[in-house]
Structure formats: C-alpha cells, structure tokens
Amino acid sequence: MIRQITCRKATLKDILIYYNWANEATVRKNAIHPEEIRLDDHKVWYIKKMKSSYSDLYFFKMKDKPLGQVRFDKNIHNDRYEIDYSIDFQYRGHGLGQIIIDMAMNKLIAKTKKQIQFEALVKKDNLASSKIFMNLGFSLINELMINDVTFEKYFK
Ligand SMILES: CC(C)(COP(=O)(O)OP(=O)(O)OC[C@H]1O[C@@H](n2cnc3c(N)ncnc32)[C@H](O)[C@@H]1OP(=O)(O)O)[C@@H](O)C(=O)NCCC(=O)NCCS
Numbered sequence: 001m002i003r004q005i006t007c008r009k010a011t012l013k014d015i016l017i018y019y020n021w022a023n024e025a026t027v028r029k030n031a032i033h034p035e036e037i038r039l040d041d042h043k044v045w046y047i048k049k050m051k052s053s054y055s056d057l058y059f060f061k062m063k064d065k066p067l068g069q070v071r072f073d074k075n076i077h078n079d080r081y082e083i084d085y086s087i088d089f090q091y092r093g094h095g096l097g098q099i100i101i102d103m104a105m106n107k108l109i110a111k112t113k114k115q116i117q118f119e120a121l122v123k124k125d126n127l128a129s130s131k132i133f134m135n136l137g138f139s140l141i142n143e144l145m146i147n148d149v150t151f152e153k154y155f156k
Helices: 012-023 025-029 039-051 096-112 127-135
Strands: 005-009 055-062 065-074 081-087 118-123 139-146 149-155
Touching: 005 096, 012 025, 012 039, 012 065, 039 055, 055 096, 065 096, 081 096, 096 127, 118 127, 127 139, 127 149
Parallel strands: 081 118
Antiparallel strands: 005 055, 055 065, 065 081, 118 149, 139 149
C-alpha cells in the first residue's frame, strides 16, 4: 500500500479537491473554525497559499486517486512550521495520516536543507491525530483553549 503513495506539490488545479476536503464533516469538526467554508473564500485563501513563500502544500495520491494533503505554514515569529493535514474519508483507518506527514516532513527538510522545528495544534478529542503525532516523536507541550474548545500543542 505504502509503495503506491506518491507526493507532489499542490497546484492551482487542485483547488476544488482541497475545497471538498476542507469542507468534509470531520475536517470541519476538528478545525479551529468549524463553520462551513464558502467556495469564494476558499478560492481567495488557496490562491494566497499557492503564492506564499511561507506555505508548502503537498498533495498525495494513492495510485491515481487523491489520498490527502499536508500543509506547512512557516510561523515568521518563531520559524516553526505549523502542520495541517487530512486523509480523504475513504482512506482513513489504515495509518496513512502518519505516513503522509512523515513523507511531507522529509520533503520539506530536503528542500530547505536545514533542521526544522515543527508544531501542530490538535483538538483534544481528535485521538487519532494525537496518536499520530506521538508516534512521529512529537511531544505534547501544552493545552490551550480556543473558543471554549481545548486544543493540544505538539512540538518536534
Ligand atoms: C486525522 C486523520 C488524518 C487520521 O486518519 P488515519 O491516518 O487514517 O488514522 P487511523 O485511523 O489510521 O489512526 C491513527 C492512529 O490513531 C489511533 N486511533 C484512531 N482512532 C483512535 C481513537 N478513537 N482512540 C485512540 N486511538 C485512535 C490508531 O490506532 C492509529 O494508531 P497506531 O498507528 O499507533 O495504531 C483523519 O482522521 C482525518 O483526515 N481527519 C480529519 C482531518 C484532521 O483531523 N486532521 C488533523 C488535524 S490536527
């Protein structure tokens, strides 16, 4: 299964796949802002991300089918790379989230040719995601409340 996974940089052509992923119910439930995203807003956001030198969007396929995405946003205040990721609904439950994050981190390290510090914000009840970051050697640093919801912050 792992050998069938490929990774490339996301392009403008992926804009609608990203839109559908972003609005999938579990993705919204686990987000800081759980409201549904309007297509117009998504387009503005996506084009900005494509142009930004602080964002790296990696698009994964399983054979020729969209599998998921990992995005890194560089925090200019502390130089850490914040991770956002998701697995397409139909491929969940097979440990693939951990694999795509690992692949994407290696791609980013190879690109920047530097040591990188990563961070991730995980909703406390998102047990699969907490497990994934622990499995990848991240440490739970602290908990924080955002809009009355508890999130965990992981560093590596
Ligand atoms: C988070 C997400 C990528 C995980 O998908 P996945 O890789 O298919 O996850 P899996 O079901 O394989 O579970 C990953 C790990 O969590 C564990 N896990 C899953 N559900 C769990 C639960 N309810 N309680 C405890 N552990 C759980 C699994 O056993 C597995 O651990 P292991 O590899 O050590 O056995 C997927 O649910 C998703 O895309 N969610 C929406 C977006 C999202 O939440 N992104 C993360 C934002 S921080």
